[in-house]
Amino acid sequence: xxxxxxxxxxxxxxxxxxxxxxxxxxxxxxxxxxxxxxxxxxxxxxxxxxxxxxxxxxxxxxxxxxxxxxxxxxxxxxxxxxxxxxxxxxxxxxxxxxxxxxxxxxxxxxxxxxxxxxxxxxxxxxxxxxxxxxxxxxxxxxxxxxxxxxxxxxxxxxxxxxxxxxxxxxxxxxxxxxxxxxxxxxxxxxxxxxxxxxxxxxxxxxxxxxxxxxxxxxxxxxxxxxxxxxxxxxxxxxxxxxxxxxxxxxxxxxxxxxxxxxxxxxxxxxxxxxxxxxxxxxxxxxx
Numbered sequence: 001x002x003x004x005x006x007x008x009x010x011x012x013x014x015x016x017x018x019x020x021x022x023x024x025x026x027x028x029x030x031x032x033x034x035x036x037x038x039x040x041x042x043x044x045x046x047x048x049x050x051x052x053x054x055x056x057x058x059x060x061x062x063x064x065x066x067x068x069x070x071x072x073x074x075x076x077x078x079x080x081x082x083x084x085x086x087x088x089x090x091x092x093x094x095x096x097x098x099x100x101x102x103x104x105x106x107x108x109x110x111x112x113x114x115x116x117x118x119x120x121x122x123x124x125x126x127x128x129x130x131x132x133x134x135x136x137x138x139x140x141x142x143x144x145x146x147x148x149x150x151x152x153x154x155x156x157x158x159x160x161x162x163x164x165x166x167x168x169x170x171x172x173x174x175x176x177x178x179x180x181x182x183x184x185x186x187x188x189x190x191x192x193x194x195x196x197x198x199x200x201x202x203x204x205x206x207x208x209x210x211x212x213x214x215x216x217x218x219x220x221x222x223x224x225x226x227x228x229x230x231x232x233x234x235x236x237x238x239x240x241x242x243x244x245x246x247x248x249x250x251x252x253x254x255x256x257x258x259x260x261x262x263x264x265x266x267x268x269x270x271x272x273x274x275x276x277x278x279x280x281x282x283x284x285x286x287x
Contacts, residue, residue: 017253127279
């Protein structure tokens, strides 16, 4: 079991670390709303195709939690990330996303009765300080980017934290595949309505749109649909904080993709990233 959770953690890091560059490629031909909505639609269609029978396996009294986890775990963050990456780099987005374990810890204490030690509170302060360094230095050195939208990534990480705690407390007895299919069954109709309202059908044949949809399809099927199944499994065989510690590794993968695509971080931003990860490590540590 211990080996399995590490294998799943690394696999998720590779997949989700690649998601940021896929979002960036999607934004080359689509609006942020179109990227977010089509990402969900692609994932939902794929999951309904391979697992529609799972819907009937969700107990009726659990659907409210399925709906909540779909909202916080995918629906809201999908639009927040796509919008933020119009204004800030994918690499910075990935680093700020590493606040998820820290937020999982904080939300766990505030809303779910989790316990903590003083070292973990120190980690919270350090992690938030690193985020501030990252954002302020980025704003100073990249005036063409609007770092106010970094708040969108922080909000998304809070949504992820709520989602993980909800799954751990209320859905731990339901198979990961069933949770995932249930989530996207809930989101398919609203995401489809949002996508239709963007008028995407008017230029669906444009080469740039087709190219962007190709990358978003990969993002939806692999980076959202399949990855969520693995993530929910990881939560169930480990713990909320361990599962979200995948975000320690995501910036490394995203940074490699960013370098390949011409992005970079300043030395001060690298320092800020290191401070964030140090804080998250302390916050996640139990002993």
